[in-house]
Amino acid sequence: MPVKSFVPFAQLRRQPTIVVDSTANGAALVLAHWRGAPTPPALRDDTSAGSVLRALHAPATPGLTAAAVTANHFDVDGFVGVWSLLHPALALRHEPLLRLVATLGDFRELDLTDPLADEALKLVCWLNAEEKARFYEPFGAPARRRREDEASAEKFAWFLPAFGAVLENPETGRAAWEPEYARVQQAQLVMQSPATHIRRYPEIGLVVVETPEPLPYYALFGPTAGFDMVLSLYDGQRYEFEYKYTTWIDLESRATLPRLPLQELAARLNHQETAPERWTFDGITDTGPLLRLGGHSLSKVQRYADPDQRPIYASSISPHELEAEVVAFFRARYAGLVPRKRWTWADIRAAGEPRG
Known part of the structure; x- marks a missing residue:
């Protein structure tokens, strides 16, 4: 599979491009769970990242050879999908964890019985914390008089090279993820209490x-x-x-x-x-x-x-x-x-x- 790179959404039609967690005319391939998105039936999944991971197991998928990848917004699920296309070997090595991260990010469902649940929570909390500290909160672009599809490209540019290290060793991101992680842990105790x-x-x-x-x-x-x-x-x-x-x-x-x-x-x-x-x-x-x-x-x-x-x-x-x-x-x-x-x-x- 050719090496891929992220391009801002506005550059979609400049070259064959895979669209993740979004939909757009002119895409070489759409991998999204959005209602009505033209994701190939064999690749449909609950999360857009899940569809990407399915595609990585099916390298003959038409359009998957496109070298450009984009999304029209930044969120946990979409980011995991984009990152996985850019780092396919590492993504497949961590597939169960990445699936949990995408599910937690989009549906906010954390299965505490899963042995990877704690690690998934740390990664999502890291993504949330760094996003707010370095950029702006989710859905915050309009308040800054910016379009999300344009502003989110800056988030991808920072997170794409940084995520792999935290995925392999979440402790490297502890300073960022620990406050929200501790808050959620305390809340889980309440949820499990009488x-x-x-x-x-x-x-x-x-x-x-x-x-x-x-x-x-x-x-x-x-x-x-x-x-x-x-x-x-x-x-x-x-x-x-x-x-x-x-x-x-x-x-x-x-x-x-x-x-x-x-x-x-x-x-x-x-x-x-x-x-x-x-x-x-x-x-x-x-x-x-x-x-x-x-x-x-x-x-x-x-x-x-x-x-x-x-x-x-x-x-x-x-x-x-x-x-x-x-x-x-x-x-x-x-x-x-x-x-x-x-x-x-x-x-x-x-x-x-x-x-x-």
Whole structure:
């Protein structure tokens, strides 16, 4: 396989180019889990990095000989995919770990029973810390009046030559990863303690996490693998509901139910709510739509950040009543819908149309 190099997204059409964790006309090959992306069927995977690793096992894949690689944004999954194409031998040597890193980065699901989980967490925390310290936080480019596809090229330029050393020996990056790592470790203790209660509703794909205080996603979403919606119930009648990123992409490992618009559920809650704030919601095409009691509109940066890094307001609705309302809404609206793969956005919008 020819040696490859990263090029900024704007240079896509200057030479045959592989596009990772993005989609674009004119690509020699697309390796992405984005909904509707033209990833070859044999290479489809839950993560874009997973598709790249599948491609490395299939060197005859058309387009894989292209010498240029690009992505239109920087995140953990996309970066791991780009890096793997540039360092195929090292990537295949660390394939199980890199798959965990990509899954944790995108879905925030950390399987503590996996022997590589601790190492994956350190690598993701290192990527997060260095990204924020040296550049800007995820989704922060517009606030700096920059386009993400342009600004992210600077991140790739720094991380691509630096990542291999930390992958081979995470201790070399301890100064960067340790603060977030320690925070997540402490949160995992809370998640495993008697103070936390988890209830699952597999027929609608919902996990209810009842825990005292908002926690980092890497701890909060750990027990939610295989589910697509999370209702978090915190002390003081503070709540958030979230559609996970697993329903924004084309998940390969299992079928899913489509996202439903949240305005009807928000209206029901607002009818009951006596607190001064109102229930607000994000659209179904957001990467992780939230339903929450809003004091003010959250920016995309705030919505992507951990729950313990944004304000969460007290509701007048009891936890039992809220859980019952959410479960009843989705049970009624999902009745008759069959989980499947390859939902298009048109399919999802049609599924969310009012019935009657």
